[in-house]
Amino acid sequence: MMENSALPTRKVLTFISRRAPYGQGGAKAMLDMVLSAAVFDQQVNYVFMDDGVQQLRRGQEPAAIDAKNLSAAFSALPLYDVSNIFVDAESLQLRGLTPDQLVIDTQVCDADKIAELIRQSDVVFNL
Amino acid sequence: MNPTLSTLHTVNKSAFGSDALASCLRVARSGDAILLLEDGVYNPVDAAALVGAGLARDILAENQSRAGPAPTGGSEGIRIYALREDLQARGIAAEQLPAHVEPIAYKDFVALVCTHRRTVSWF
Amino acid sequence: MNSLTLPNHRRIPLDKDGYLRSLEDWNEDVAEKLAAAATVQLTPAHWEVITVLRAFYQTHELSPAMRPLVKLVARELGADKGRSIYLMKLFPGNPALLASKIAGLPRPTNCF
Numbered sequence: 001m002m003e004n005s006a007l008p009t010r011k012v013l014t015f016i017s018r019r020a021p022y023g024q025g026g027a028k029a030m031l032d033m034v035l036s037a038a039v040f041d042q043q044v045n046y047v048f049m050d051d052g053v054q055q056l057r058r059g060q061e062p063a064a065i066d067a068k069n070l071s072a073a074f075s076a077l078p079l080y081d082v083s084n085i086f087v088d089a090e091s092l093q094l095r096g097l098t099p100d101q102l103v104i105d106t107q108v109c110d111a112d113k114i115a116e117l118i119r120q121s122d123v124v125f126n127l
Numbered sequence: 128m129n130p131t132l133s134t135l136h137t138v139n140k141s142a143f144g145s146d147a148l149a150s151c152l153r154v155a156r157s158g159d160a161i162l163l164l165e166d167g168v169y170n171p172v173d174a175a176a177l178v179g180a181g182l183a184r185d186i187l188a189e190n191q192s193r194a195g196p197a198p199t200g201g202s203e204g205i206r207i208y209a210l211r212e213d214l215q216a217r218g219i220a221a222e223q224l225p226a227h228v229e230p231i232a233y234k235d236f237v238a239l240v241c242t243h244r245r246t247v248s249w250f
Numbered sequence: 251m252n253s254l255t256l257p258n259h260r261r262i263p264l265d266k267d268g269y270l271r272s273l274e275d276w277n278e279d280v281a282e283k284l285a286a287a288a289t290v291q292l293t294p295a296h297w298e299v300i301t302v303l304r305a306f307y308q309t310h311e312l313s314p315a316m317r318p319l320v321k322l323v324a325r326e327l328g329a330d331k332g333r334s335i336y337l338m339k340l341f342p343g344n345p346a347l348l349a350s351k352i353a354g355l356p357r358p359t360n361c362f
Contacts, residue, residue: 050146119156123245
């Protein structure tokens with residue numbers, strides 16, 4: 001498609017989600033930012049690191065604590081054209097998690113890959 | 128320093144209560160800068176220890192700009208800075224900092240933001 | 251407080267934008283009322299979109315914005331219906347907002 005100067009340019013936005021899903025708001029805020037960026041047709045990388053990998057853990061039933069199920073939204077990401085989803089291998093390993101225990105298929109990556117994603121980004125959100 | 132590639136990382140939490148520093152060090156790369164601010168200035172960033180523990184690589188043993196202006200194109204390594212006001216507020220004297228951590232003022236913080244392609248805030 | 255009054259005089263609380271405060275308050279009569287408030291007369295074409303939206307919300311706990319809504323409708327109801335123009339005719343103005351409202355879902359958060 002031709003570049004239209006009247007339209008905002010397409011930027012590479014990387015979202016590094018590092019908070020567990022409940023107890024703090026960071027995880028939900030990050031998901032909302034990712035979905036908004038995708039709706040505005042930006043190129044999105046969604047990276048789960050540190051406790052953020054817990055967002056992807058299968059079997060969450062947050063109704064037990066009157067919270068919305070954040071993990072339910074992840075399977076809707078393809079509908080938002082968000083397909084660059086990465087999970088830090090070391091963060092998984094430290095928490096005793098394996099990729100088959102996660103709610104969606106992701107690209108399991110190392111720190112070098114995350115460093116590369118940052119280098120390729122116009123803006124990095126880290127929460 | 129390649130302005131199209133290099134990243135300014137800011138860390139505002141102590142490593143004793145947060146994984147912000149550890150995760151920052153895992154993905155910071157040569158040419159990047161790390162600025163310690165707020166409780167981030169408590170971080171005992173002992174370069175040799177970090178590199179030895181496999182927590183970081185490329186950290187300069189001594190911050191080049193502290194030793195004098197960086198040679199042209201001399202971008203190797205990761206520079207570490209700490210915000211002077213936050214050090215002062217917490218009773219950390221400049222002399223107590225390891226050689227590779229350079230205390231800087233707010234205006235230098237602004238300059239760092241401007242000379243790097245992007246800023247990543249770790250907290 | 252904003253509310254909707256049903257023929258049986260039951261009052262259903264709404265938020266400031268006219269969305270149901272409690273998802274459990276939704277039923278087909280409520281949907282008709284919400285639609286009428288936006289001068290929309292619900293037809294089978296509306297209902298099938300509403301059904302798809304409610305199922306999506308049940309699975310993902312998410313009200314879709316416009317582009318994902320178009321893709322969702324295309325996937326569930328066919329490519330001829332998964333088009334903005336089709337949804338605009340059914341839910342004039344902003345289809346993602348209006349369809350979510352009538353379906354009793356929260357306002358899509360990333361939809362302006």
